[in-house]
Amino acid sequence: MQISSLLIIDVEYVEVGAKGGKNLSSSSAGAFPDLHDPRDRRLPLIAPPCGLVIFGITGDLARKKLVPALYDLANRGLLHPAFTLIGFARRDWSSAQFEDFILKSVQRYARTPFQDATWNQFKDGLRFVSGTFDDDGAFDRLAHTVRELDQTRGTGGNHAFYLSIPPDYFPSVVEQLARSGLNSEHGDAFRRVIIEKPFGHNLSTARELSQVLRGVFDEEETFRIDHYLGKETVQNILAMRFANIMFEPLWNARYVDHVQITMAEDIGIGTRAGYYDGIGAARDVMQNHLLQLLALTAMEEPVTFDSADVATEKEKVLSAVRLPDNLAVASAVGQYSSGWQGGKRVCGYLEEDNIGPDSTTDTFAALTVYVDTRRWAGVPFYLRTGKRLGKRVTEIAVVFKRAAHIPFEDSSTQELGNNALVIRVQPDEGVTIRFGAKVPGVDMRVRDVTMDFGYGHAFTEDSPEAYERLLLDALAGQSPLFPNQREVELSWEILDPVLEHWAQSGRPEPYRPGTWGPQSAHHMLARDGRQWRIP
Ligand code: BG6
Numbered sequence: 001m002q003i004s005s006l007l008i009i010d011v012e013y014v015e016v017g018a019k020g021g022k023n024l025s026s027s028s029a030g031a032f033p034d035l036h037d038p039r040d041r042r043l044p045l046i047a048p049p050c051g052l053v054i055f056g057i058t059g060d061l062a063r064k065k066l067v068p069a070l071y072d073l074a075n076r077g078l079l080h081p082a083f084t085l086i087g088f089a090r091r092d093w094s095s096a097q098f099e100d101f102i103l104k105s106v107q108r109y110a111r112t113p114f115q116d117a118t119w120n121q122f123k124d125g126l127r128f129v130s131g132t133f134d135d136d137g138a139f140d141r142l143a144h145t146v147r148e149l150d151q152t153r154g155t156g157g158n159h160a161f162y163l164s165i166p167p168d169y170f171p172s173v174v175e176q177l178a179r180s181g182l183n184s185e186h187g188d189a190f191r192r193v194i195i196e197k198p199f200g201h202n203l204s205t206a207r208e209l210s211q212v213l214r215g216v217f218d219e220e221e222t223f224r225i226d227h228y229l230g231k232e233t234v235q236n237i238l239a240m241r242f243a244n245i246m247f248e249p250l251w252n253a254r255y256v257d258h259v260q261i262t263m264a265e266d267i268g269i270g271t272r273a274g275y276y277d278g279i280g281a282a283r284d285v286m287q288n289h290l291l292q293l294l295a296l297t298a299m300e301e302p303v304t305f306d307s308a309d310v311a312t313e314k315e316k317v318l319s320a321v322r323l324p325d326n327l328a329v330a331s332a333v334g335q336y337s338s339g340w341q342g343g344k345r346v347c348g349y350l351e352e353d354n355i356g357p358d359s360t361t362d363t364f365a366a367l368t369v370y371v372d373t374r375r376w377a378g379v380p381f382y383l384r385t386g387k388r389l390g391k392r393v394t395e396i397a398v399v400f401k402r403a404a405h406i407p408f409e410d411s412s413t414q415e416l417g418n419n420a421l422v423i424r425v426q427p428d429e430g431v432t433i434r435f436g437a438k439v440p441g442v443d444m445r446v447r448d449v450t451m452d453f454g455y456g457h458a459f460t461e462d463s464p465e466a467y468e469r470l471l472l473d474a475l476a477g478q479s480p481l482f483p484n485q486r487e488v489e490l491s492w493e494i495l496d497p498v499l500e501h502w503a504q505s506g507r508p509e510p511y512r513p514g515t516w517g518p519q520s521a522h523h524m525l526a527r528d529g530r531q532w533r534i535p
Helices: 026-031 060-075 095-108 116-124 136-152 167-179 203-214 231-240 280-298 306-321 466-476 485-504 519-526
Strands: 053-056 085-090 126-130 158-165 193-194 222-225 256-263 331-336 339-341 344-346 364-371 382-385 393-400 420-427 431-439 446-454 509-511
Touching: 053 060, 053 136, 060 085, 060 095, 060 116, 060 466, 085 095, 085 136, 095 126, 095 203, 095 280, 116 126, 136 167, 136 280, 158 167, 167 193, 167 203, 167 431, 193 466, 203 485, 222 466, 222 509, 231 420, 231 431, 256 280, 280 306, 280 364, 280 382, 280 393, 280 485, 306 485, 331 382, 331 485, 382 420, 382 519, 509 519
Parallel strands: 053 085, 053 158, 085 126, 158 193, 193 222, 256 382, 331 509
Antiparallel strands: 256 393, 331 364, 339 344, 364 382, 393 420, 420 431, 431 446
């Protein structure tokens, strides 16, 4: 894993072959004279000469995240000058129309400033292929374009295919890639496929999907995006745990009372009914982001930060996850109703555009799990996620036990809660430690205070977007930040019984916008004598 990139002081420029990326140092700046200063301390990787084909280039994800992230990488000098982007879509666009579409997306959504030099370089590598997924001719044209780019731009036969399309279309696309020979690499060159969730609807469909892909691309050539793993604050979980001495000794059942992992959003589903309805919060977010956060929080130190070693430790955690016997009280499921949020009247889920009046899709999901290992024996991990909640926040709160003995009067410590370490994944990125301190004055009164590390204060540079990191890693062939098929299946093994339980227990419980979810979520913790944090 590029955790090393968080810690590296200086690195040599080392070409590791087309199949891998390159590390660069200050001495490498001259290697790409027509790009901007590529000395980036956090991302010392650069993609080799290559092309990326995006299926679904006109979709929201490509327009708002992928294209801007590619431009930002180019702007930071992390893409090779030969990089090319091929858009594949149904529209009958000319090259100029495609270029205009990409330009607008960059101008509107890129994180880094617009620079003519970067744009000119980037736009020279743009190509558009119009066609549908069942059109052999279109894929033949795509194959031709790819060959032409290898010859004219020096992409060296290295190409990745990003399926930014609904999974129902995956079989047609991968079949076409195989038919037109686009999946076969030559010599040292690479061919990769990058896919977006949902990776199936349950364990069995996840396996079917994997079969489809496996016929055409190897596991090492398959990159599954979980964009949470591309977030700096998520990668920092490992830096914090394994590069320091002071946290790890406490990171176990002896000292930890419980862990709360929250991913809350204040928005509703917006225009995403087509994707969201029938999927819901648990499949959309818990199956991937929340269980990945759990795995990183609970895992043992990997032998190295190579993908295989990191995956081994994550898989161990996911395999050790146990659901409580009584899911009726150890889980909660909800659906937002209409109400007020942020001073505005908002509609309920059932009144959203293109949602049927009987939809039972969950927009809130909470779950208690245990990790049956010696380190975590008996420690509940409470996971929750939802739309239209109090505010947008993602955090991991490790809540510690009370000290075995406190040598002060009870009255002195009435305002003292449990010590806690809170990893603030977003939006106010950082880490907070909560502990008791004496309130100034003549009596011994101990009250909770916090100690804060904030990215905004500690670092001068803004964090890159998750997609910048993940696209760069996929093009550079670095895979520790991508969950493998085993992790996907283990996550479904955890969730399938919960989803079945919810399917049998009737409608999700309604909750008001701007609150922290349905009553059952509060009861879930209250019965354990605990309460959710209000982040
Ligand atoms: C996506 C989900 O994976 O994450 C969306 O499909 C959700 O429903 C989004 O809105 C949230 O991402 P972030 O990075 O804004 O927390």
